[in-house]
Amino acid sequence: MATLEIDRVRKAYGTMEVLKEVSISIGSGEFLVLLGPSGCGKSTLLNMIAGLEGITDGQIRIDGDVVNDLSPKDRDIAMVFQSYALYPTMTVRQNIEFGMKIRGIPAVERDKSIREAAALLQMEHLLDRRPSQLSGGQRQRVAMGRAIVRNPKLFLFDEPLSNLDAKLRVDMRTEIKRLHQRLGTTIVYVTHDQIEAMTLASRVAVMKDGIVQHLDDPQVVYDRPANVYVARFVGSPAMNIIPGRLVDGAEGLELEMDEPKGGTSRISGAAVSEAARRRYAGRPVLVGIRPEGFSLAEPGQQAIQAAIEVVEPTGPDTLAMFTMGGVEVIARLAPRSAQAGQMASLAVETAKVVLFDPQTEIRID
Template sequence: MATLEIDRVRKAYGSMEVLKEVSISIGSGDFLVLLGPSGCGKSTLLNMIAGLEDISGGEIRIDGDTVNDLSPKDRDIAMVFQSYALYPTMTVRQNIEFGMKIRGVPPAERKRATQEAAELLQMAHLLDRKPSQLSGGQRQRVAMGRALVRHPKLFLFDEPLSNLDAKLRVDMRTEIKRLHQRLGTTIVYVTHDQIEAMTLATRVAVMKDGIVQHLDEPQAVYDRPANVYVARFVGSPAMNIIPGRLEEGLSGPVLVLDQPDGGRSRIAGVAISEAARQTYAGQPVLVGIRPEGFSVEVSNQPSVQAAIEVVEPTGPDTLANFTLGGVEVIARLAPQTVRAGEVVQLGVETAKVVLFDPKTELRID
């Protein structure tokens, strides 16, 4: 286990800057997920931590030691790749042992470490098979086992589940989560899948265009996104971003949202600081509401009128589409509570409402 500090790290290819003074710090035993779309710089950052890419500026420290100029073999890290990278002519046992053999680890110790890793990953019965005889999930387990036997300070995962089908991805997520809980290892994990980020991470860094947009615990990123980009990227369906206006009511600030029929819905009771209240009173704001922030229960809470346009049953819940504030909005409701064509009142859980500045798109506190 180790701490990791990424201090104002930059990466440029000529005049093109890929990473722009990225700073992230995690403690020993943390599970950091670098989350973002293709091209945001997350894999480049992982490769820089591993020593596979040079650093244009800043420092990377593992357990307090600067590793900028160290080769990958001297950083005490282990990496699990998207492509498994197994030797096809070797058995599972030989694949796991190969790195230890190269480093001169005695045969008895290699055998013990391989057996321990295989039992931990529930693949002891696969040790004498070749990679061609394994499923995608089993091959990924072998790649993880090969990393485990090194007992490194830091584990790096580069989109390890992206080649697996949906069910295998869920199964392997559980395996990786279980592995982290058992070993308490420090992990940096790259993915574009926000479900993986939410389920695996202790810390999430949402990235865009080489900049960390939000770094926090997964639930904090979900509940209180730093800006509109994070709000829309994290969550499925994404947070609804609805144009509105903040006005003063008799008992405090009130959000006013336009209805398609020309009417208005008024939402009172939204938490906002006194400073923000004075700044934005009478001004346009962007209103962020997660789909589950709506409900068919309207007692003791503000509500909006919803002319339901489309209903999408998913089994455990129903996604209902309607228009509010001039944009399409999605509500996650209990099954069979609304039908397409109905006009209903939907309650709004004001504790889950987040406001954003329409110009900067930053969260208003």
């Protein structure tokens, strides 16, 4: 286990700046996920931690030691790639053993490490097979086993599940989570899949254009996103972002949203600090509501009237689409509780409503 400090790290290719003063501190045994779309800089950052890319400015420290100028082999890290990078002519045993052999580790120790890694990953029965005889998930286990036997300070995963089908991805997520719980190692994991980030991470760093937009516990990132970009990127379906206003109503401060055919929808009881109330009262805001923040209203409960346009049954719930504040909104409702072409009375869980400044798109606290 090791600590990792990324201190004001920059990466530029000529005039093009790929990473812009990224700072992240990772505790020993932590599982950090770098999350973002293609081109946001997450894989570049991982390669810089590994020593595969140079650093334009800033420092990377492992257990307090600056590693900027150390070669990859001297950083005591192990990396698992999107491509399995297995030797096709070698058996699973030989693939796992190869790195240890190169480092001159005695045969007895090599055999012990292989058996322990194979037991941990439940692949003892695969040791004498070649990669061509394995499924995608099994090949990824071998790649993980090859990393485990190194007993490194730090594990780096670069989109290891992207080549797997949906069911295998779910299975391998569980394997990686189980591996982290058993070994307690420090892991940095790159993905564009927000479900992977939410299920695996102890902390998530959401990135865009070489900048960390939000770094926090996955549930905090989901419930209280730092800005509109994070709100829309994390969550499936994404958080609804609805133009509205903060107004004084009969029951105190209310959120008011214009409807395309005239009239307004109002939500009272949104949690707003006194400072935000003074600053934004009577002004436009962006109202963030997760799909599960809507529910069918009980009798006597404050509700908005929604004309359901489309429904998408998913099995455990139904996604209902309607227009609110002039934009399309998605509500996650109970199965068969809504039908296209009908009106529905929907309640909003105001405690989970998040407000954003319409100019900066930063969350209003």
